Amino acid sequence: MADLDAFLHEMQRFRASDEAREHLVSEILARYKSLSEEHTHLKNDYLSERDIRRNYQRTVEEKQNLVGEYERQLESSSFVLALIDGDGAIFQDALLQAAVGDGGSEAASRLQYMIRNHVATLYSKSDNWPIMVQIYLSLDKLASKLAQVGLLRSPPELRAFVQRFNVNQPLFSIIDVGQGKERADYKIKEMLRTFSDNPTCRHIIFGGCHDAGYLLNLEQFKHDISKAARITLLETTPAYRGFTELSNFKHTRFDAVFRSEPLADYASPTTTFAQPSMQGPTQPPPGFRTMTKNGSPTVTPKSSITSPSPSTTPVSTAVTESNSDSSWATVGKNGAPTNGSISIAPSNTKMNARKKYAYYNKDGQRLDEPLPPKDPAAAASLEARMKKGGKKMCNHWHLGGHCENGSFCNFQHEPKLTPAELNALRYKTRSLACKNKFCENIDCYLGHQCALERDQGYCQYPDHCHLRGTHGMDRVKYVRYDKDGNEDYAP
Template structure:
């Protein structure tokens, strides 16, 4: 069926057009409104997007700042950690050192105890001279130890291997003044005896000293006061022995110490203590074997003149006999022999003069009828020193050091050598030469003491064939290198085989074969 087309009428068309236009208008109006709405939404999203972008940027910046701050803090924390570890290590190190020092200090305070002995008087219980000084030092050390055992019964004062107790002794005196006084009293024959006594006293014990302060009592007082003040302030000084009881001048000094240091002080009485010392209440002891209990005589002891007396009946057969009266007897410590203290029977002779060889000793002259006289020295004769050699602990010979030579003696010896030739060692040093007149070296006039010392030095530079095995006490030659292995500067030393030997003297071997250990070596090896 063919299609049919509807053709509206003329009246219908305007309405349709109006409706269409109305609908189109509405449509476009809605689209416009929708467009405006979309445009508004678009602006809102853009703003929000921009806001998000700003927020992201701020967040990124914040994160970046946080990361940067974190890295900086991380570095600072690392540095602080390193500093902390260093401080911990340093603190532990110093704590360990402090603990070590405290232990050492406690050990030193508990073990190293010194005993100070200050003496302002002279030892008179022993003979003067070298042997008397050494014996006095030994006995004083022994007495101090004995009293220390009584004062400190719980301490081992004899443990010298640990060197726990060391005794320091100071004898303060006017050497020349005391020597003159002792000589005037007849206790010594020469001031040199007191000098030898003091030197031997100091050498016998390594910490003993014989201090000469010269004339003036205030010098000795000042020295003793300062020593007392020093030792009482030292913690290691366990005890102080002080011998001032014959002089009231020390009472004010001791008064200031007696309250705080009374337990550490002991006074040594040489004679009965003055009342002021008794009132102090300090411990007092006596050492009668070492110190005089009475004062020295006020004036010099003059020798009594020889007086002619009536001869007893038993001397009737001796014409012109004279009885020398017995002088006042002195204590045994004066050193005079008992023969000199007894009466001496002498034939009367015209004013005999003392012999130059007597040196002020007692003497007696015996003669008959004014004839030829013979001088007899009855003073005690000094025993000749025994010859010896020094050896180390392995019995290897050691050479004693020779004194230094005098330049003037060296010049004289050199001129004599240039004039007469080289000197014979055997003749000038030993007093004999087996070759006699057939010797190739110069004998002639004896050398002086200074020139002989020069020759001894030259002979010492020659090597003994037996070296360290030599036992000849008068051998003048060298037996080992005097410089030792560490100090010898010779490329070819004659004593190279002795460079490693022990050079410390340990004992003496005398010419009769007897041996004696050196006290210093024994004390050191204990």
């Protein structure tokens, strides 16, 4: 009996041991299964990450190759652009006087050499960049002016100069924009806007510092250092103060190519011309050819070339103004010139008296001439007519002489105003400020400066004046333009 109990006890112990072993094996198998699943997940994650990494590396390599290709394409298509206002940036006297010879070709060679040297100081890999030069000017007007001052024998010589200039370099062009001062400005401003954000245009040389009208177009770049660094301001004749204050821009001068002084009003009696030269254009660094009297080119070191400033002995000093402004060069009506020179210019006082001018200060801001005294009766008549008709006067029709709206205009056209009423209407329109303080429309009838400040020295309505934006502006006349864009500087 005792043995049976012992056997049963031993059997129970075996059973408990088997259960413990079974439980242990089950637990091991469960943990193995869990670890196996975790291993599978990790393996899948690893394989996925490996594929992603390989794809990323492949993509990076492709992008790097693409960037390298873009950089090569950018470098191969990079160029330098020079935008020059040829109405104010005038070529050197010696080059123009050799217009029928090799002057135009020589001018292109010099300009190409000067631009190449300047760009090389800014960029290390600019040797292969093509140089595109666009010079915009009014050919007939400039030709007449150059012939007048004795730099050309006759106006047609300028066309020969332009042809030789354009042929010398494949990307150099002198472009005739026709009559009108604003035409060259419009072209240059639009070209500047178009190419300032073009990545292939690596640098722009802007030759318009003689015209304050361009300042507004450069204002947007003056605080953007990266864009300003891509623009060089080319100074020829004395630059307006606003350009000299643009410190983030590069500044340069090409005195071997362009005059540093404005054109004289009359020809110098000592003017000589070079004869035509059959020798083709050359570009011999570090010197330039200079045009001599017999037309033969000589090599002159670059450092020895300066901008000539010929003395000017006026043939005539007679200038008839539309107003009596003592700040401009005028001749008395009742006496001869005191310097002994005699005017041979044709006199037509009636015609010249009607000539219109637009006046500007040294900053290029438009100035207004005082109007004749206003007739109170005419002003009252004008107001009564507008009140009776229920419409204001059409400024374009009465002051400009033309209205594009014709019979569909919402303002009064007929009957015509009397001269006194027209003057009263000018007073009304002058009280409205022109949006462009550098306005070049010579017939603009809006106000460009406060008349009270101009005439009295102060404005008693500083906070309500429609032209308060002009308060404090320089009121001294510096330059004036006629309808053809001819300029005349105050002494």
